[in-house]
Amino acid sequence: MTAPPTPTQTLADRLPRHLAIIMDGNGRWAEERGLPRVAGHRAGADAVDRITTACRELGIGYLTLYAFSEQNWARPPEEVGALMQLLLEYVQKERAQILDNNIRLSAIGEIDRLPLFVRGPLRELMDRSAANTGMVLTLALSYGGREELVRAARHIARRVERGELRADAVDADTVAAGLYTTDLPDPDLLIRTSGEERVSNFLLWQLAYAELHFSPVRWPDFDRAELARALAQYGARERRFGLTSAQVAAGTPRADRAAPKETARPC
Ligand code: IPE
Ligand code: IPE
Ligand code: MG
Numbered sequence: 001m002t003a004p005p006t007p008t009q010t011l012a013d014r015l016p017r018h019l020a021i022i023m024d025g026n027g028r029w030a031e032e033r034g035l036p037r038v039a040g041h042r043a044g045a046d047a048v049d050r051i052t053t054a055c056r057e058l059g060i061g062y063l064t065l066y067a068f069s070e071q072n073w074a075r076p077p078e079e080v081g082a083l084m085q086l087l088l089e090y091v092q093k094e095r096a097q098i099l100d101n102n103i104r105l106s107a108i109g110e111i112d113r114l115p116l117f118v119r120g121p122l123r124e125l126m127d128r129s130a131a132n133t134g135m136v137l138t139l140a141l142s143y144g145g146r147e148e149l150v151r152a153a154r155h156i157a158r159r160v161e162r163g164e165l166r167a168d169a170v171d172a173d174t175v176a177a178g179l180y181t182t183d184l185p186d187p188d189l190l191i192r193t194s195g196e197e198r199v200s201n202f203l204l205w206q207l208a209y210a211e212l213h214f215s216p217v218r219w220p221d222f223d224r225a226e227l228a229r230a231l232a233q234y235g236a237r238e239r240r241f242g243l244t245s246a247q248v249a250a251g252t253p254r255a256d257r258a259a260p261k262e263t264a265r266p267c
Pocket of ligand 3: 024026
């Protein structure tokens with residue numbers, strides 16, 4: 001049951017600032033209807049439109065959608081090709097809705113691996129919407145959490161090699177600064193659809209203290225009612241970040257947030 005908001009707590013306080021979604025179940029949705037898997041991906045694109053609109057209306061600041069993983073490149077070439085084509089169609093179709101609704105489109109992952117016919121229009125819309133302030137919509141494309149951490153580790157190692165950074169000065173902020181998500185707060189809530197209960201290489205670092213919600217609904221069927229259910233459950237949870245309930249109630253600061261530190265000293 002959802003606890004009612006306390007007088008000082010508005011609905012907005014209880015909404016996740018950053019919602020991340022693993023949009024899973026497109027293939028099964030199609031197969032269950034005797035349709036080719038690509039029909040599920042097509043229906044999944046409509047769900048993206050629906051849920052983006054809902055989140056924008058609700059006032060969620062950051063929405064991050066896992067659209068294509070690094071590991072998804074290993075799917076049959078016809079499916080990968082169809083997904084790339086759908087991504088292009090998504091960028092073309094959603095252009096007006098993104099710009100008219102003051103949404104900033106962003107992407108994380110190895111974007112350079114996407115074929116040029118997708119990358120070009122995607123980057124163009126990202127640039128065009130860069131100054132928008134209503135909501136940040138981030139697509140994870142050719143994204144893998146382990147790959148992202150390896151990339152960050154290489155970046156740090158290079159800085160140490162060049163003598164710009166002492167190994168002892170490497171801390172959580174240094175690692176976070178090497179990730180794709182430097183402009184994003186950590187997700188508060190992760191939803192995965194279609195009944196699977198795993199993170200499948202998504203935002204491994206950033207999800208450290210996210211609340212997890214697993215919905216049995218296939219992504220193409222995910223609607224406002226199902227989103228509202230997830231948000232209501234999120235709103236009723238107590239996030240403790242390692243503290244006790246009493247400490248949370250007393251407003252004790254979170255221990256996972258780094259204290260302001262002195263500027264990193266060179267070697
Ligand atoms: C999610 O749906 C979309 C992508 C991974 C691109 P799936 O294609 O994984 O659907 P299922 O899990 O096979 O049903
Ligand atoms: C995760 O779903 C990736 C996306 C939703 C884009 P997968 O369907 O690829 O994950 P697994 O294979 O079930 O772990
Ligand atoms: Mg899947």
